Amino acid sequence: xxxxxxxxxxxxxxxxxxxxxxxxxxxxxxxxxxxxxxxxxxxxxxxxxxxxxxxxxxxxxxxxxxxxxxxxxxxxxxxxxxxxxxxxxxxxxxxxxxxxxxxxxxxxxxxxxxxxxxxxxxxxxxxxxxxxxxxxxxxxxxxxxxxxxxxxxxxxxxxxxxxxxxxxxxxxxxxxxxxxxxxxxxxxxxxxxxxxxxxxxxxxxxxxxxxxxxxxxxxxxxxxxxxxxxxxxxxxxxxxxxxxxxxxxxxxxxxxxxxxxxxxxxxxxxxxxxxxxxxxxxxxxxxxxxxxxxxxxxxxxxxxxxxxxxxxxxxxxxxxxxxxxxxxxxxxxxxxxxxxxxxxxxxxxxxxxxxxxxxxxxxxxxxxx
Numbered sequence: 001x002x003x004x005x006x007x008x009x010x011x012x013x014x015x016x017x018x019x020x021x022x023x024x025x026x027x028x029x030x031x032x033x034x035x036x037x038x039x040x041x042x043x044x045x046x047x048x049x050x051x052x053x054x055x056x057x058x059x060x061x062x063x064x065x066x067x068x069x070x071x072x073x074x075x076x077x078x079x080x081x082x083x084x085x086x087x088x089x090x091x092x093x094x095x096x097x098x099x100x101x102x103x104x105x106x107x108x109x110x111x112x113x114x115x116x117x118x119x120x121x122x123x124x125x126x127x128x129x130x131x132x133x134x135x136x137x138x139x140x141x142x143x144x145x146x147x148x149x150x151x152x153x154x155x156x157x158x159x160x161x162x163x164x165x166x167x168x169x170x171x172x173x174x175x176x177x178x179x180x181x182x183x184x185x186x187x188x189x190x191x192x193x194x195x196x197x198x199x200x201x202x203x204x205x206x207x208x209x210x211x212x213x214x215x216x217x218x219x220x221x222x223x224x225x226x227x228x229x230x231x232x233x234x235x236x237x238x239x240x241x242x243x244x245x246x247x248x249x250x251x252x253x254x255x256x257x258x259x260x261x262x263x264x265x266x267x268x269x270x271x272x273x274x275x276x277x278x279x280x281x282x283x284x285x286x287x288x289x290x291x292x293x294x295x296x297x298x299x300x301x302x303x304x305x306x307x308x309x310x311x312x313x314x315x316x317x318x319x320x321x322x323x324x325x326x327x328x329x330x331x332x333x334x335x336x337x338x339x340x341x342x343x344x345x346x347x348x349x350x351x352x353x354x355x356x357x358x359x360x361x362x363x364x365x366x367x368x369x
Contacts, residue, residue, distance in 0.1 A: 004203060006219050007211035010192040011070060015046040017156070020208060021117040026154055029085075030119030031078065036064060038078035040085070043119065050075070057164035057345065060354030073120055073188045076164035077344055081125045081273030082118060086149045087132060089297045093145075093280070096291045109292075111148035121157045121182065123175035124167075124344040128273030130181055134336050135276050154201065157182035159226050163233050166345030168358055171236035174342040176229040187222035194222040235348075235358045237329075238365055240339060245365060246330040250322065254363045259318035261353050266299035268347035268355075269324070274340045277305065300324050325360065 009017065018028050032041040033050050043049070055075035056063045062079070092109040099105070121129075136146035160169075160176035169175030178185045183202030186193040194214045197203040214222075239245070269275045279298040284291045298305055300323050306314030314320045332340035341357070348356050 004197050004206075006214040006222075007195045007206055008192055008214040008218055009186065009195050009209070009211055012192075013209070013211075014049075014072075014193070016209060017205070018043060018046055018117075018119070020205060021154060024115075024154075024205075026115045026117035028117045028119060031073070033064070037062065038064070038075060039080050040118070046072075049073070049119075054162065055164060057166045057349035058354075059166070059348050059356050060351055062349045070190060071161075071188055073158045073186075074162045076160060076162060076167050077122055077125070077346065079271050079346065079350055081271075081344065081346070082121055082129050083132060083273050083275075085116065085118065085153070086129075086146050087136065087276060087278075087297075088145075091145060091295055092292050093295055094293045096282075096293070098289050111145040113148040113152045115152045115154070116149070117154040117156065119156045119158075121155050121178070122160055122344070123157065123178040124160075124169045124172075124342040125273050126155070126157060126178055126181035127169075127172075127174035127342040128344070131274050131332075131336060131338075131340060131342075132276065154205075155182045155184075157185040157198075159185060159187045159222075160229050161188060161225050163229050164345055164349065166235065166348040166356075167233050167343060168235040168237065168345060169343035170230040170233045171240075172339065172341055172343035173240060177226045187226065189218065189221060189225075194218050235345070235356070237339075237341070237343070237358055237361055241333060242339070242361065243330040243333040246326050246361075249364050250326070252364050253368050254360065255318050255322050257363070258321055258355060258360055259316065261355055262317050262321050263352060264301045264317045264320055265352060266301045267350050267352060268357075269299040269301060270297070271346040271350045272328075273342060273344060273346070274328075275299075279304070300327070325357070329361070 021028050028043045029040050030043045031038045031050055032048050033053060034041060038050055049072035051072045052066050052069045053075060054065050054067055094106060094108045097105050136143040157178040159178055163176060182198040184206060185196050185198055195206060195211060197206050277298045277300055278295050280295050282291045282293050301320045306312055314323055328340040
């Protein structure tokens, strides 16, 4: 589509955007404050957004504080990315029923998806979503449940203005500016939002709102803000392609060192926007006449995940952490042509013992003493 001029959405008109999306049939969800964190919830009004909130994230720590500011998106991220909206943590795939004569019947659980408008998607999470699309909707292997949810979703992105101490998306090339995967992208200023269109349906929404063209000053301020958000990030990975370096260091002593700290709890996997491991199992009704085949999130940090035909291929924390890191940063290049890390930093903040993936990689790149 042709590149349109940036528009300006006054802060007071943000509610009009949400109302318009609802009139188009979308259920609108966005970031809200819930149980001490910012998470996605249904939005009825724009004042449900976290105005005046700041989030401080350091290794093993996530805290929130309020400041005197009208801004509603001046924070980096919460524990949730967009992954749970499409690859849901637990869902039914098919059911088996038995009638009074003992005859079995199998029925697929059809994917159900309602039109969804997501407000506040960050660049790192859009990059993660592109990787999930490659996994769940790659050529010849489309997951019907995931695809149905993706097809009915409208995305309003927000360029990040206040990265956390744990963020390193600039080094992975996945932020802080959203450059793909959105219908509308916004840059938040005090008075409102500089808006740019990313799709035909995004352009239709922007046109319906009859927004004025952004001024040169607003456009310049938005660009400078995004540049600052990239410049202040202190963490980084040494390269966007660590495949050969990591696979050549499978016996590095740093794996033993990190194993003494890692709890193998799987928090990093749960908050990671690109992890997609799952397991399947059958859940029988107490009456014995019906069984539901379920898919649930899984983690390579569990013992069950490494159990293969009577043998435990990852018997300890050392091999489990190594599997997670080398798959994420090395094996993904063979599968998807890039790293599986988008630099969101969630695994650092939500690790109970504060393990820092960037620090572990830096240690692995050093020659053993």
